[in-house]
Amino acid sequence: MLNPDAQSLAEWLSFLESLKTVRSTSNAFSSVRAVMDRLALWPRFEKIITVTGTNGKGSCVAALESIYLQANYRVGAFTSPHLLHFNERIRVQGEMVTDAEICEAFNAIDEARKNVALSYFHFSFLAALWLFKKAQLDLMILEVGIGGQSDVVNLIDADLAIITSIDLDHCEVLGNSRADIAREKAGIMRAYKPVICGDKNPPSVLSEVAEKLKASLFVVGKDFFYESAGKEWVFKSADDYFEHLPIPAIDLANAATALMGVMCLRPAFPVSFEAIKGGLENVFLPGRFQPIDYQRRTIIVDVAHNPAATRHFFDQVKCAYPERRVHTIFGMQKDKDIAGVLAAAIPFVNAWYLISLPKPRGVEAREIAVQFEKAGQSHYQVCINADEALEQVLHNTATADLIVVFGSFVTVAEVLKRV
Template identity: 40%
Template structure:
């Protein structure tokens, strides 16, 4: 195997399941790799807001002059996006030796790693060898049993918690909160940016002896239309510009970021100017991403009811559009009815799409789910074989003053980013 595609195909064949929670396999291979970090590690768990939190941490740390390493998942277009070193996506030739290291360590005992476990270990191995000043690790699923949790954190952040992946994590916020809180460590800062965290998170942090930072108690924020301010344990920042990431919910994420940086200030000091510059320059594809032009095009990887509710609020704040065209594709195990109900009042025409993965709900299944809604609006809907075909149909039907929304799975948004925006019709070009 001499290229990344071959290695990824190999990773897919090792374990019969796509998801198999548990740390035994990962710990065994990590021990053989001697996997450890010499720099501070920030681990980020939660249902929504993890990617934005990691991106803001990275942007501020880069502005402060620190060499950063970031691990996030899944990717939108290319696998290499999952690892960023010093702000740049990892290069294939840099990743390959670490896939080889993991394979050698795994093969000694024939450990059947999942795709996620194998690739996580390879990326962590690269990051550990990259002379980082700070490692920022996004938890893939849950927390306690996720492969990322094989690394002890120096500061944990738990973002908003809602019901998602119920078959693995539980069907209520308290149960899910216990799983997320599994990333906490005794004596280490535990920043919770969810304004109403489950009691299970607080109880676990206190029982463990973590240094718990709660929004509203240990840190808070305020703001008007022009600027916002943050206050923590004896430290304040006033007159801050809003984060470049769009959406009202981003202040919650940014507040957690500033709390984590405050908690780590002895090991990872950052200036107020680095915070201002980092928040102004942060960029993250697929999170309420607005593509300029006519009609307006909004891309968002909202794929659970909590995220879709935030997306709906952000769309409301955009102002008036004569019509909104909604391109939607999602996994079959999601709460599809709740997502469609939250977005229903805003969408004037639906374009349901198939996705290139067995986990996805088919376009026909999405259409049937929408048609079964008891109080849905009487608007038109169509089915399509791919997100790009659905977007092409939306572009053809939309007026220049309309808005097109592409949302749901990473596969939905990633496909559009991969293939590009379809050429606008003559009516859009005037």
């Protein structure tokens, strides 16, 4: 055992944060595979759904999980990153696993790994598999960390692959074009297994890979469709037509993509229309266009952190809250396209409150301010932290104004802790 001192989850996480990232894909795969072999963590009877995509992964996982729980299946879900608590990453039967359960899993992994190098994410993923094995599940829903083919989640063969969207993010790892990123994400496909794509205009490489693997590819806008109808919506595909579906508390595109996935697994896992409706009514994911009432103000928090997600977020803001003055609390991580995000958001925002995020990945608020100066923008304040940003935005807004918080999971978490 390489970490004999960790007792609490906080101590374990402190230890995990000290571990180095395993840069080489082959090394990462061989390390994680070795621990999976030693602990017999390879799934045997469970169906596996693997979800990747630039945006919308978490929402799609949440929708799948909620629908299958309503249909009385035993379901485990692995996602990342978390907002407030590490436990959010691993859910069994819709509930976060406990600190004690995670510590037990970490202990087992640490003993089994011997001298094998693992990262924070590797420990997280292996802990999920260890806890899922104990839970004796029908279904595992696994969210890829970054990309697809080169992510350790891809060690497990998916019975259903879902690619929610394809856009530019993590370009230093995945490539600088949608085609490069699509090729990486296509790596989660498996021969003869269905693939769902929630991107209306996917690069051709997706269909090329699917054809080589003889995998059935279903693309939104071509093979399945959805349409809002007031307070309800309609889903249709070649084999199914559902109307009077409840509008979920997640983006409709991700709900429709998840529902197409449910339809593809239906022979093995039948799901009634009532379970679909119940799942959509109950699905919730914090930090995704989440409204909060706070001191007679409306605050919308969203984890949008790349240009595509930012454009979509502000489309939603203007649709739901037309004519409102928008004040924004904003912070970002260093590996993100700050200029691109600001270009997408600046036309919609009346005032900015910039916060620094924790190092080493967080960007200093003053660095973000430089981007505003370059863009000729002056309606911003540099704040010491989220406390000051909240104090200032409450002082400068009326009850009719809208406060939005976005830019990073960390930005949203910093504000959620305080409201």
